[in-house]
Amino acid sequence: MGVCNACRYCEGLCAVFPAMELRRQLSGPDVDYLANLCHSCGACYFDCQYAEPHEFAIGVPTVLADLREESYARYAWPGFLAPLFERNGLWVALITAFSVTVFVLGFILFSNPGVLFASGSEEGAFYRAMPHNTMAGLFGSVFLYSIIAMVLSVRKFWRASESQGSASWRSIWQATRDAAKLRNLEGGGMGCMHKSETPSNARRVAHHFTFYGFLLCLASTSTATVMHYLFGVQAPYPWWSPTVILGVLGGIGLILGPIGLLGVKKGSHSALRPVSGSGMDVAFLVMLLATSVTGLLLLFFRATPAMGILLAIHLGVVFALFLTMPYGKFVHGLYRYVSLVRHAHEQAGDKQ
Template sequence: MSTETLQNARRQIEICNACRYCEGYCSVFPAITRQTAFADGDITQLANLCHNCRGCYYACQYTEPHEFAINLPQILAEVRTDSWKEFAWPKGFARAYDRHGVAIAGLLILCVMTLIFLAGSLQNGGSGAGFYAYMSHVVMVAIFAPAFLLPLFTAGISIRRYWTHVGDGRIALKDLRKALQDVATMRDLSGGQEQGCNFEDEDRFTNARRVAHQLVLWGFLLCFAATSSGTLLHYVFDLHAPYGFFSLPKFLGVPGGLMLSAGTAWMIRLKLSADGALADARVRGGDMAFVVLLFAVSTSGLLLYAATGTALIPLLLTFHLATVLTLFLTLPYSKFVHGFYRLAAMIKNAKAAK
């Protein structure tokens, strides 16, 4: 990580620690007040604890043109993204994705679509019903299982590096429970008094970003639960797709897809209207690519279900599978990984707040 960036972050954090005007805004400021000196690991921890709600910036009396030039959301965003790249394994692709995220994601989708199309052509389609009439279950598992497990493995290495850097040990169950509760409610996007944050409209508090994040989080978890339930039905109960509307995969997947599509579309709009000077401009491409890719995954999945029985299925299936595969292949290098880092930061914060 850049020494200059860390020094600037340390300077601003020390000023905030002396001022303490923003103590009630989010978890970052109580965490700052628990110490008087800040090592590099402490700054990295605070940066990953920050949700970039921006309320502190608009409340601060020391922003430019004041000589202190405080811009805590921006500097913590820079430290945060630097930490993701520093701990990523391997590192090279992570930095390229930041600069050209949308282009890389688009190219990966095209390449994966070609791969899936060729795989389906070589086997002359599958022998089952529904999706499996175009690609067999065996081929899907052979392609997607490694693409899902390997990125999780590399992300695990990254989080372990982070956990070692911030200097913490074992995870207590009660700390994990507290962190998960805060994640579920997006407490740190509430502005401290439940009025919301200032992400999209300067000094006006709104809960728009909090609600959008909750739609994305719970929509993604429902979609993941739908896929998991389908796997259990297939392997444990010998019940194979396609499943009817009143089945568990559809009962979970359709609402999850709708929530994920709505949440990502909302977040795209918020990101386009937000002040770029309060974020890390270096990673704008990768940041936007992640949200657009999530939107493509959820929307193509819904379209695929709506097109059941039509001639559009082969094309939509290929595109949907390509977007899902691209999402997981880029997991350790895209903003997808921020969820793991943020959860780790919140666990450490819960432990330190005792």
């Protein structure tokens, strides 16, 4: 970063370099802030005249990718759980999904075994397998835990950055626009150089599918909550309902996006990957993919005898997704947003 601050060749590529130039010295939280501003587009690696084989061996994307992964654990809440996910992210997610699936299957067999192979797409069919209040209690608890853990982590991240004063609405609006457009994945305008010096928009497109697919699924779940509590209509919902339409569109996005991102990750240049590679980013993508695939399978086959088993698998996967969200790639989205707010705040001179 010291060499970069003297060189400044890359200052037009993304938000990292202008943020770095405001600092003569970089503290730990400063570096975490820069790491979460970085999108690993690779432009600064392929543009750098001091990258290997130069003796300086500058490799900004690798260093920032490593620091970014470390930041997930550093700011995680509760901190003692972070190493478990850090070392075995994918396995923890898969074992949780499997265990909850077995639990739900056991619950159905114990309470109402006839439902396991009963088909049903009529209103309230899912709750014959597991009563609504039990399902809401189980998943509401893990969802609440996940939200609390993420809010406390983001608060810790924001406080560690020693930002003075509150961010203005203008900074928040600027950060929201940059996040929605994934502006910094443009690599200075040409696209992302994840494989070679040839820019491509594949990663940005896959990222958009994932991001907007996630928002559509969230909207689908929210409409289901409104239908249930406000209008007293129980799941499963008909094909033409907003819940199903939003869920199908979001599910398609959450299949195309994570597959695209996993493909890009597999073929990416070694200089853009973290050296440590905890695998929590892969775990998050795999769980997103599994959530959308099992959700769509449940939708398509809910009127068949497979409904009970598909419901149990889907619930298991969703539970594991919620539980692992605060300890992996998902929090990068939150830290990144906070970093963008801070960046807009600093660039507008609010801080000074």
